[in-house]
Amino acid sequence: MAEVEGGCELFSAGHRACGGCGPALAARLLLKATGKNVIIAAATGCMEVFSTPYPETAWGVPWIHSLFENPAAVASGIEASLKRQGRTEKVVCIGGDGSTLDIGVLCISGAFERGHDITYICYDNEAYMNTGIQRSGATPYGASTTTSPAGSCSLGNPRPKKDMPAILAAHGAPYVATASIAYPNDFVQKVERAINTPGPCYIQVHTPCCTGWGFESGETLNMAKLAIETGLWVNYEMVDGRVEKAKKVSRKPVEEYLQKQKRFRHLFKPARRDDVIAQIQGIADANAERFGIDIKRKESSE
Amino acid sequence: MALRVGCVAAPGRALENKTGGWRVFKPVFDPENCTKCGMCAMVCPEGCVRETEEGTFEPDLDYCKGCGICVEICPKKGIRMEKEEK
C-alpha cells in the first residue's frame, strides 16, 4: 500500500463524498495502484467536486481538472510534454460515466486513435450523479432516473448500457478491462497492468452509488457483487481486442439485484413488471453467453 | 493566506474538513473478533480505518461518516453499528 508520510493516504480523508460512496473508494484504490509517480487528469463530476473545493484538495498526487469533456485531451498534452521532458510520471485520466461515455467521447476517441500512452479510468455509477441522478449512456435498461423516470407510460430508461470497452478496444487499445470495487485487489491489479502497458488503456470500474440507486450506504460493495453475480456486470480483460479472463459466476436471477434498489422499484410496485424484468434477465443472459461467465452446474459442484 | 495563482493548491488541507459530524451511527470494532485481514481498512471510502499497534483496526472518528461498508465486508462480522449519542 503506497502510503504518504504522516500516515495520510494519497487520497486523503476529509473529502465530501456521501457516506458509502463507490467512486470515493475507486479513487483511493486507484492511487494505491499508481503510487506517487502519476499525474491525474480529471473530468468534472462527482469525484472532482467532492475532492477539490479550493483550497482543500484530497489529492496527494499531481492532479489537474479542466473541463467535463476534455480529460483525455488534456492528458494527451501532458503525455506529450512529459515525453519531451524525458519524465516518467504515468498519465491517468479519471472521469465518470457521463463524461466518459457521453460528453467526452470526442476527446477520448481522438486520444485513443492517436495512441497516447495514457490510462483512462471511468468510474461508472450509471448516471449523472453530481447534478442529481440524470440518465447517461451508461444507465442500465429499465432504471429510473430524473430524466428517464418511470411513469404510467414509461418503464424508466429505454436503452441498454453503451458498450464503451468494446468501442475503445476497437480503437486498437492494447488493454481494456472492466472492474468492480467489489473486488478491490482485482481493480488495483488491472490498474497496475494498464499503467504499465504502453499505449492507451481503458478500465471501466463499476462504482455503485447509494444515493443515486437508492440503497443503504453500507450495501455499496454487496450491490457491486450482486451486479456481477447476476451477470448485469461482467469483469473481464481485453488484450488487443480479444476478451480474456472473464470472471465466472454461478449466476443468480437479476431480480435479487433489482429489488434492492429504488431505481428499479417501479418493476415491483405498484405492480410487478415481469415483462421488463424478463428483458433485463435477457440482457444478463446475453452477457453470460457473450463472455462465457456461467460456471456449469456440474463444474461448480466439484 | 494569499490565493495561489490559477486556483491551485498543495495537498493536505482536506484533512481540515473533519467529516465525523456527518454520521448518525458509528462502527464499533471488536478486536477479539479480528483476523487482521485489513479488508475494512482497504474498502473504507474515507480511508480512515487505521491499524492499531496490536495489528487490529479501528476507525478514526474524526472522519468516519458511519456508512457501514466495513460492517458488511468484515468476514468475522466483528464490527457493529451503534447509535451515536450526540
Place this chain on the structure above:
Amino acid sequence: MLEFMEGSHAVAEIVKRCRPQVIAAYPITPQTHIVEDLAQMVANCEIDAEYITVESEFSALSACLGASAAGSRVYSATTSQGLALMFEVCFNAAGMRQPIVMTIANRSLGAPLSIWNDQQDSISLRDSGWLQFYAEDNQETADLHMIAYKVCEDHDILLPAFVCFDGFILTHTFEPVALPTQEEVDAYLPAFNPYQRLDAENPLSFGMYATPEYYMEFRYEVDQAMQRAKQAFVKAGREFGEQFGRDYSALVEGYRLEDADTALVAMGSICGTVKDAIDEMRENGRKVGLLKIRAYRPFPAREIADALKGVSTVAVLDKNISLGNGGAVGTEVKSALYGSGISVYDYIIALGGRDVRKKDIAAVVDLAEKGKGDMFYGLRTEVL
C-alpha cells in the same frame, strides 16, 4: 535580413524559433498553411516538439492546457468556427493562468458560413481573459508572437494570448519579412520557466473549483494580471525594439495624428489601406490621421483617449458587429472618449471578406465629418 514569404510561413518560422515543446494542431481555413509548415518542420527535426494531430479545436486547446500545466511551452493556431469551439477551453485556460500563445487567422463567424476575413471571431472572446494583439502586416504578426510569449510567461502576468492576423489578407499574402535568427530569438525569449507545474516531486492540484467564498477573488486576480499586462507589453515591446530595431513599446500607434482633425481607429491589415488613403487625403489638404489599436485586450482606453486629444471627429472601423449594439471596438472607443466632447462614429465594414478600397476610407471620413455614422458601410442595397 528581408526574406520574401507567405504570412502563414512567417508565423510557422517564428513559432519554430520560439521553441514550443508541444504543438496541437487542427486544420481550418485560412490557418492551414501554418500548421502544415510546422508539421513539415517537426518531420524534418527542425523543431524539437511533439506535434499532436488532435481531432478537434476543442482538444487542440485542451491538449495545450495540459502540456503547459505539465511544464512545456506550447502553441496552437485556429480561427472562426474553430475558435468558437474552443470558447469553453479559452475561459478555462485563462482562469487557470496558462501562458498559451495561439495564432488567430481572423475569419468571420457563421451563420452564414464564410471562410473570408473579418475580426468577429477573436473579438467575440474579448471577455475570456486572453490577451489580444492585432497585426497590421506579416512583419508585425511574426514580431508579436515573440512578444506575446514573453508577456504571457512573465510570472506577474501568466495569461494566454491571441496573436491575430487577418485570414487570407495576411495569411496568404507573400511579402518581405525580416525574421530574427534562432540565436536572436533565444536572446530575446529565454527557455520556458513555468511558475508552477504538475510534478510528482511537488504534487499540486490545478483547476480546483471555487465556492462563493473564493470565486470573485480569483476573477479579480485575472483582471489584475490583465491590467499589469499593459506595462508588461510596453516593456517587452521596447526590449524588442532595442534588439531588433522595430519598436512595439505602445498598445496603440498613431499615424499622421499630430495635427489631425478627423481620426480613423482600426485594427489589423485594414490599417495599411487606411494609411495609403490618408496620404492621398492629406495631399488634398484634408487633415486625417489613424490610431491603430495593437493591443485590444487589455483594452487601452486611457492610451486611446490620450492619443486622440486634439481630434474633433473619430471614425471607428469595426470588422465585426455586436449584433443589436453596433461594433464592439466602436462601443469601447466611445466609452474611452466619454466626456471628451469628441464626436465618435462607428462603421461596420469589410465583414465576410468584403474588400475595402482607399476610396471607401475617404467615403467614411466624409460621412463622419457630416455627422453620419453608427452604420453599416458599403451595404449592397440591391441585394437587400
Place this chain on the structure above:
Amino acid sequence: MRELRIHGRGGQGSVTAAELIAYAAFEGGVFSQAFPAFGVERRGAPVQAFVRFSDEKVRLRSQIYEPDYIIVQDPTLIGDVDVFNGMKAGGIAIVNTEKSDFDSGVPEGVKVYTIDATTIALEELGVPITNTTLMGAFAAATGEIELEPLEHALRSRFSGSMADKNVRAAERAYNLIGGAA
C-alpha cells in the same frame, strides 16, 4: 506603385505565377506583394491573383481594380470574365493565344502581347501548364522583373530537371516577346 492582375482557371498555377513573379521582383531589389483572390480555387473555375511592385513598403491591402498589367492564362476566359476591366491607357496585357491578331475587347491605349504559351509549355514541359512560360513573357513585355531573378525564383520552387524545363520555357517566351518589345 504598379499592379499586375493575373487571370486564369483553378489549377492552372495563377497563384504560383503571382508568387514567383513577386519573388523575382523582390530578388531584383523591389518591394513586392503577391496574394490570391481569396476564395475557393476550384479546378476550372475562373480565378485571379495579384502582384504589386513598389519602390517602398507596400501597405495597401485591397484587391486590384485598375491594373497596369494583366496576364490572361486561358483565352477561353475572355468570354466569361471582363479581363480588361479597369485597365488604363499605357497598360500592358499578355494574352496566351495562338491568334496573333487578337484584339477583342482591348481598351483604348492598352498594348497587347500575344503568345502561344500552351504550345511552348507542351514542348518544354510536356504539360499545358502555362504559368512559368507567361512569366518570361511578362518579364520581357514589362521589364518589371529580369530573367536572372526570375530563374532564381523558379529554382526556389522547382528542382532538378523540372526547374530546367520551366526556366527554358520562360526564356523562350522572354526571347519571343523580347523580339517584339
